[in-house]
Structure formats: structure tokens, C-alpha cells
Amino acid sequence: MAQDIILATSGLTKEFKGFRAVSGVTLEVARGTIHALIGPNGAGKTTCFNLLTKFLQPTAGTIRYKDRDITGLKPADVARLGLVRSFQISAVFPHLTVLENVRIALQRRRRGDSFDFWRNERVLRALDGEALDLVEAVGLSDFAGHQAVELSYGRKRALEIATTLALDPEMLLLDEPMAGMGHEDVDRTAALIRRVSKDRTILMVEHNLSVVASLSDRITVLARGQVLAEGDYATVSKDPRVVEAYIGAGHA
Structure with a gap:
């Protein structure tokens, strides 16, 4: 049986004065999952996240939420549909x-x-x-x-x-929820995310790979604005392209 996809992009692209920060990203987030968007610095994660939450308009491509085209909508409009970015309020x-x-x-x-x-x-x-x-x-x-x-x-x-x-969101988008936290706060926030995910879909950008490993059902890895790999943590962490992308960017 095909998964129930709540959020999907096709060919999502964003250019800034000729520079492609996001290039042809196709993404599918299954309902009821925790999906992580990761990648080394400069991979295009933040730009992609801002496109999904409508703080930026794409140069090309489409975004669909619950099978509705939301590409041209404003942030407040998508929030009313149940797609809410944490910390935007x-x-x-x-x-x-x-x-x-x-x-x-x-x-x-x-x-x-x-x-x-x-x-x-x-x-x-x-x-x-x-x-x-x-x-x-x-x-x-x-x-x-x-x-x-x-x-x-x-x-x-x-x-x-x-x-x-x-706001009673059906889907919650978290932008680096662990940024700047010590170990105790990271553990507490990870437990909170797990708790609130029980009846919601979550997409998060996160740099803390141990948190990504413990929380995520599926992971999409970006590099240079494109999807480099996708799968569960065991799969993507062993992908030579992913290892190279992180090491090449100065990440262990």
C-alpha cells in the first residue's frame, strides 16, 4: 500500500541573482512520521525550509500539502491549513x-x-x-x-x-530545535518532540545527528542544494556520498 503523503515537492528550485541555493528538490513526507532534513553547512536546508513554510517563493517547482497546491500561498494561509512552522509565531x-x-x-x-x-x-x-x-x-x-x-x-x-x-497544527515544521542547547535541554526537547509527534507529522531541520538518529523515521540529505540521499538513518549514514559531503564540509 502506498504511503499517505502529506507534504510533497516537485522540482523545487530557488535562485538568488543567478545562484541556485535549492535545485530541483523532490521531497515526500509521509503522514504521521518524523522526517529530518539534514546536510552540511551551505547545503540549502534553510532555504528549502523557508520555501516549504512560504517565507520564500520558489523560482520553479511546486509544493503540495494534503494534495493541495500551496506554492503561491502566504505563510498565514498555510498555517490556517494546518502546516505550521514552530517559532514563526x-x-x-x-x-x-x-x-x-x-x-x-x-x-x-x-x-x-x-x-x-x-x-x-x-x-x-x-x-x-x-x-x-x-x-x-x-x-x-x-x-x-x-x-x-x-x-x-x-x-x-x-x-x-x-x-x-x-494553533492545533496537523503538521509541524521545526527549524533547528536543538540549536544552542546543552545536553539536558537537548534530551528534554527530544522527548518533547517525540511526545507531540504522536498525532502529528513533523519535518525538522537539525544539525545534531544523534538527535536525528534517535527521532527520525526518514531522512533527506541535501548537498549543494540538491537531494543527495534519502532513507532511514542506518542507510544514509553509510552512504559514501553522505560521508564525503560531511567530511568535505569540515564535519565529523
Whole structure:
């Protein structure tokens, strides 16, 4: 039986003044999986990710989500369809509490781009139950009353994921979720990603290969803007082209 493909690209290409950052990328992400996009520095991962999340428009090629052509849509349009990039919302306000931040994200989902800052506290408190559920889901129950500025870097990332989950995405795109984290925060965030993936599809760009190995069902390797290899970690890690690409770029 063919896999149920939730996100697919065909011939995806992006040129910047004659330079091809992404060239003819064909990608298929199966529903309900964790799919990693990896590659050495300069491979085109970030550009590809920005194309998928509509922060860039492709020079050529198509992007389909749930069998709908979304190539020409804007980021807010694809978010409303259930394809959401974590950290794009920036709904983390440093001097509001964890609970208040998540509550604001819930307001956005319910009311589009407007916020209810002017509404009375009783009306806003009606969102607390759902907000607390999300806070618990990302392991921040003990910090619900703490201001975001007081959180460690890893817990701030968890809060950002909570604000993303408030939009109830069917597919979550994570851009280097482990960047800048120490071992403890990496382990905590990896467990969080595994937990939230149970009823969602996840596509992530990640440099930490041990995290990629432990989390990913499938991996696409980019090099020089093109797909170099694809498969599970055992397959791609033994591919001589992948080894050469990483070593050649100064990666062990």
C-alpha cells in the first residue's frame, strides 16, 4: 500500500541573482512520521525550509500539502491549513508568564490576527483550561506562573512549541530545535518532540545527528542544494556520498 503523503515537492528550485541555493528538490513526507532534513553547512536546508513554510517563493517547482497546491500561498494561509512552522509565531513575550503566553497564542487561533488585550480578565480566564493542558503537554506545568524571561533556553523553546501547538497544527515544521542547547535541554526537547509527534507529522531541520538518529523515521540529505540521499538513518549514514559531503564540509 502506498504511503499517505502529506507534504510533497516537485522540482523545487530557488535562485538568488543567478545562484541556485535549492535545485530541483523532490521531497515526500509521509503522514504521521518524523522526517529530518539534514546536510552540511551551505547545503540549502534553510532555504528549502523557508520555501516549504512560504517565507520564500520558489523560482520553479511546486509544493503540495494534503494534495493541495500551496506554492503561491502566504505563510498565514498555510498555517490556517494546518502546516505550521514552530517559532514563526513569536508569541513569546518575556515579561508575561508561561500561561499568559500560551493563552495569547490560543486567542490568535480563535480570532485570526487580532488579540483581546482589551477584554476583561474573566473572559480571558475562560482560555486557562486549554492553555494549562498545553503547558502540561510541553512539560512546563511547574513554570506556568513564571515569566518567560526567567526560563532556561531549552524551556523557552518548549514554550515556543506550546504556542505553536495552540494553533492545533496537523503538521509541524521545526527549524533547528536543538540549536544552542546543552545536553539536558537537548534530551528534554527530544522527548518533547517525540511526545507531540504522536498525532502529528513533523519535518525538522537539525544539525545534531544523534538527535536525528534517535527521532527520525526518514531522512533527506541535501548537498549543494540538491537531494543527495534519502532513507532511514542506518542507510544514509553509510552512504559514501553522505560521508564525503560531511567530511568535505569540515564535519565529523
